[in-house]
Amino acid sequence: MSRQNDKRNQLVNAADKLFHQKGINITTLADIASLAKVPLGNVYYYFKSKDSIVEAVIQMRRQQLHEKMAEWNILASARDRLVALIEWQTTLSQETAASGDALGSLCQELGKQHGVLADMAAELLHELIQWCEKQWQALGRVTEAHTLACKLVASLQGMNLLVLSFKDPNLLNCHTQVLLQELGVRETVAS
Amino acid sequence: MSRQNDKRNQLVNAADKLFHQKGINITTLADIASLAKVPLGNVYYYFKSKDSIVEAVIQMRRQQLHEKMAEWNILASARDRLVALIEWQTTLSQETAASGDALGSLCQELGKQHGVLADMAAELLHELIQWCEKQWQALGRVTEAHTLACKLVASLQGMNLLVLSFKDPNLLNCHTQVLLQELGVRETVAS
DNA sequence: GTCTATATACAGATAGAC
DNA sequence: GTCTATCTGTATATAGAC
DSSP: OOHHHHHHHHHHHHHHHHHHHHOTTTOOHHHHHHHTTOOGGGHHHHOSSHHHHHHHHHHHHHHHHHHHHHHHHTSSSHHHHHHHHHHHHHHTHHHHHHHOOHHHHHHHHHHTTOSHHHHHHHHHHHHHHHHHHHHHHHTTOTTTHHHHHHHHHHHHHHHHHHHHHHTOHHHHHHHHHHHHHHHHHHHOOOO | OOHHHHHHHHHHHHHHHHHHHHOTTTOOHHHHHHHTTOOGGGHHHHOSSHHHHHHHHHHHHHHHHHHHHHHHHTSSSHHHHHHHHHHHHHHTHHHHHHHOOHHHHHHHHHHTTOSHHHHHHHHHHHHHHHHHHHHHHHTTOTTTHHHHHHHHHHHHHHHHHHHHHHTOHHHHHHHHHHHHHHHHHHHOOOO
16 A cells, blocks of 8 residues: 555545546546546546546446445345345435436446447446346246346336436335335245 | 528437437537538527537427327227337337437436436436326226336336446347236236 | 637646656 | 646637628
8 A cells, every 4th residue: 555556546536436426528637636636737647548547446346346245245145135235225325316326327428438448337237237146046046047137237227317317315215115025025924 | 390490400310319329428519510511600500508409409309208108198008008118118229239228318417417407307207207107007006106107117227228238239128028028917818 | 591710718638847 | 756837639609701
């Protein structure tokens, strides 16, 4: 952890926040430098271009996603692990209402540009789906696992879009109830 | 339909296409003017700002959505009307894989900016959900109609994001099968 | 009404002092 | 390594000839 990495991390964290809040295209290097309290020109000592900052942000988010999944993996039952994912989304409902889902907007914005960055963002989504797939397999839904995983992630992402559009965090709580119920149908006993 | 409106419409159509393909923020007035074969400076005779072009595009899409819904409304059963919506999405799978869903990306991009335009885009999504809600009511699912409508639109929108991210139109076909089956569960007989 | 030329502002990126 | 000053390109928007 050198001094150099400190400043670099400040820049990546600032970019991460601004990309989420305003979108990548609208965010300027000046915005990032300003939030990170680093002089504009200095940015190019750490990154050769704006794209390489975007790449660094994606890598950081990938790391964070891995940590989240590792955290969920500790849970004993696959059902609880899926519940943890869904509940995690609800804890983000406030910021989702303000700025959308970080992963979803990243994929949406980069997806149109057809570049390497789009593939990297898509890879994050892919890893999340793969993780869900494993949980469904553990629940015995082996043949349908992939479809169910896509369905779950799509539902969450679609709901995040509604939450953003209608600025209504509560919509997410309401809908995740349904998702949780659907999970419960096969796993819990009536009580 | 004066000559004036012709050029205006050319500009709106060009903007509509480019906003979908590249996103609003990345699309420049020069891009729009060029595609519409209108000199750049002339754009300001028809629109006072870029935002007012965005507004015109949203209004046009609103009109198109109304036409689509009117078209579907002709169908006899509410179930067929919902099927028509889902199948319409699948017919768009190619362009969704290339540029995402037009409505979804609009809401995602504008949703972060918290302006009047964001509200207008959200209104489109709202109208689609309301339309779905009516169909569910007609199917007798009165109390759950709103939830089911949100769920359906969210599923479609989420799937559109996966299709864009993974550049895989077939994913949509695959998933809409599931949605159609779910609709079918309550309405069709085994055969 | 239509278009050319241009003002103005600001983006990403660079040069080079310290 | 760090920062100031600035280049270069290009965006939105305007002025004004025709």
